[in-house]
Amino acid sequence: MFKATVIIRRRPSILDPQGVAVEKGAVLLGLTNVKETRIGKYIEFTVDADDKSTAEKEVNEYCSKLLANPIMEDYEFNLEKV
Amino acid sequence: MFKATVIIRRRPSILDPQGVAVEKGAVLLGLTNVKETRIGKYIEFTVDADDKSTAEKEVNEYCSKLLANPIMEDYEFNLEKV
Numbered sequence: 001m002f003k004a005t006v007i008i009r010r011r012p013s014i015l016d017p018q019g020v021a022v023e024k025g026a027v028l029l030g031l032t033n034v035k036e037t038r039i040g041k042y043i044e045f046t047v048d049a050d051d052k053s054t055a056e057k058e059v060n061e062y063c064s065k066l067l068a069n070p071i072m073e074d075y076e077f078n079l080e081k082v
Numbered sequence: 083m084f085k086a087t088v089i090i091r092r093r094p095s096i097l098d099p100q101g102v103a104v105e106k107g108a109v110l111l112g113l114t115n116v117k118e119t120r121i122g123k124y125i126e127f128t129v130d131a132d133d134k135s136t137a138e139k140e141v142n143e144y145c146s147k148l149l150a151n152p153i154m155e156d157y158e159f160n161l162e163k164v
Contacts, residue, residue, distance in 0.1 A: 004116075007124050023127075025148050033130040034086075034144055042089050042124035045105075048115040062116055066107050 002047045002055040006077040008068045009040040043067055046082070055079055084129045084137040088159040090150045091122040125149055128164070137161055 010016050019037040026034050045062075049055035059077050068075040092098050101119040108116050127144075131137035141159050150157040 009124070009126075019125075019127075022148060026144055029143070029147055031140060031144055031148075033140055035128045035130065037125065037127040040124040040126070042091070042122040043101075043119065044091075044122070045101075045119040046117045048117065058113060058115055061111070062108055062113050065111055066104060066113075 001082050002049060002052070002079045003082045004043075004045050004047055004055070004059050004077055004079050006043040006045075006059070006063055006067060006075055007040060008043065008063075008073050008075045010038065010073055014072045040073075041067070047079070052079060052081075083164050084131060084134070084161045085164045086125075086127050086129055086137070086141050086159055086161050088125040088127075088141070088145055088149060088157055089122060090125065090145075090155050090157045092120065092155055096154045122155075123149070129161070134161060134163075 016038045018039045023034065023037045047055040047058050049058060056079065063075045063077065064070055098120045100121045105116065105119045129137045129140050131140060138161065141161065145157045145159065146152055
């Protein structure tokens with residue numbers, strides 16, 4: 001059994017409207033020093049696999065087919081045996 | 083100037099309907115070994131501050147007032163001087 005942690009980010013060249021919106025809110029709160037806010041996803045799950053390479057294959061399939069949008073997002077993941 | 087990385091997670095006791103929904107999709111794709119999917123946020127931004135304690139104060143305010151929902155989410159952050 002492995003614990004997977006996935007970070008999904010929009011590619012740097014792609015605008016992040018959610019980040020822009022939150023930053024406008026920050027200015028209204030008086031937080032004028034925060035800049036370049038980008039909002040991504042942090043996903044945790046367990047993978048029931050005997051060895052790491054099987055788990056990696058499963059995580060890659062989960063990320064590329066369901067969790068991340070391959071057109072505009074990049075993902076990276078970490079596997080930890082539990 | 084600091085680069086801040088924030089991870090926001092729902093508290094373990096709080097149901098994550100988005101994670102449950104994505105996991106149902108995983109089953110339909112044949113990925114039956116992934117379990118307990120929880121979806122959080124991964125936020126990156128820069129803080130224009132001279133010292134770390136000022137930056138920390140700003141990040142805490144940004145997180146608690148705007149980025150995280152203090153009723154059901156916990157946040158943790160990391161600051162790196164750039």
